Amino acid sequence: MNRTKILSVVAILFATSLGVSYIHPFGNPHAVTQQPREALLQDAAMPDAAKRVLINKCADCHSQATHWPVYSHLAPMSWLVERDIVVGRQHLNLTHWKELPSDKQEVLSAEIVQQAKKRSMPLPQYLLLHWDARLSESDVAALSSLTAGGATDVGGTHTGDAAQGKSLFERRCTGCHALDSDREGPHLRGAFGRKAGSVPGFSYSPALKNSGVNWNEATLERWLQDSDAMVPNSAMGFSVPKAQNRADLIAFLKSVK
Ligand code: HEC
Numbered sequence: 001m002n003r004t005k006i007l008s009v010v011a012i013l014f015a016t017s018l019g020v021s022y023i024h025p026f027g028n029p030h031a032v033t034q035q036p037r038e039a040l041l042q043d044a045a046m047p048d049a050a051k052r053v054l055i056n057k058c059a060d061c062h063s064q065a066t067h068w069p070v071y072s073h074l075a076p077m078s079w080l081v082e083r084d085i086v087v088g089r090q091h092l093n094l095t096h097w098k099e100l101p102s103d104k105q106e107v108l109s110a111e112i113v114q115q116a117k118k119r120s121m122p123l124p125q126y127l128l129l130h131w132d133a134r135l136s137e138s139d140v141a142a143l144s145s146l147t148a149g150g151a152t153d154v155g156g157t158h159t160g161d162a163a164q165g166k167s168l169f170e171r172r173c174t175g176c177h178a179l180d181s182d183r184e185g186p187h188l189r190g191a192f193g194r195k196a197g198s199v200p201g202f203s204y205s206p207a208l209k210n211s212g213v214n215w216n217e218a219t220l221e222r223w224l225q226d227s228d229a230m231v232p233n234s235a236m237g238f239s240v241p242k243a244q245n246r247a248d249l250i251a252f253l254k255s256v257k
């Protein structure tokens with residue numbers, strides 16, 4: 001092939017790529033209003049250090065303040081990038097953080113901390129091109145502050161109400177758990193009275209699996225107060241600050257056999 005031929009092949013490929021990049025097989029992430037990066041999480045109630053990590057390392061896929069590099073406009077690369085952004089925003093869209101109910105914010109915070117600790121975010125394909133987006137130890141610590149709440153009141157006697165517990169369960173736990181199927185967390189029907197870490201096929205942390213704990217009122221109370229303090233290196237990363245809420249949840253778990 002002579003040079004003109006090569007050049008024209010390259011030109012045709014480039015034009016085709018630009019042309020087909022107007023097709024969006026995974027949905028068009030440009031279709032929503034874009035937000036200026038400076039405005040993202042501006043008045044969200046979370047520590048500044050956590051905000052900074054989310055803005056610098058997660059916002060491209062998890063907000064409407066995406067930065068678009070040149071290659072992200074060329075198919076087929078654009079399709080891969082768009083898929084990550086469309087799906088990423090479905091799971092977590094920081095542009096709408098403030099509008100989320102506090103239950104939802106709590107569950108997403110716990111998921112953020114889990115993903116960060118496992119280093120499973122940002123996605124590997126993103127790190128190939130944004131090597132500086134890899135999470136450092138201090139980034140993980142900053143994100144962990146999102147769930148550092150723990151129990152705010154302990155002790156006293158609280159009689160649980162299973163009906164209240166059911167509605168709390170639906171708002172706070174179903175982000176990760178279902179009664180009858182394993183999701184990010186194991187199914188919870190029958191958890192009361194069960195040995196910890198014993199659902200076959202669910203991939204528990206070794207810490208919980210080998211904890212020897214049996215689930216009853218007392219152990220569930222401690223688990224929901226602060227799972228990491230009760231079983232160090234376990235992987236739930238979620239807590240319920242109020243004693244009455246914990247009692248209601250436990251009454252509900254006890255009622256679902
Ligand atoms: C390249 C795009 C991209 C980047 C950057 C990215 N994510 Fe994600 N994220 C995704 C996609 C896509 C999903 C959906 C699940 C999947 O495909 O693995 C997701 C899912 C999630 C979820 C939900 C997990 C679940 O099980 O539902 C959380 C939480 C999350 N990401 C947090 C983060 C955090 C924190 C950062 C920054 C440290 C980050 N992500 C950076 C694309 C991204």
Ligand code: HEC
Nearest residue numbers: 110111172173176185186196197204205208234235236238
């Ligand atoms: C962010 C996701 C997430 C949320 C939200 C969450 N959990 Fe979990 N939960 C997990 C994971 C993951 C495990 C397994 C932990 C391990 O392997 O160390 C777990 C384990 C458990 C266990 C132990 C089950 C067993 O088989 O040993 C109980 C009980 C439990 N969760 C109750 C709850 C309740 C009640 C709520 C709501 C108040 C809740 N969880 C909210 C992720 C979550």
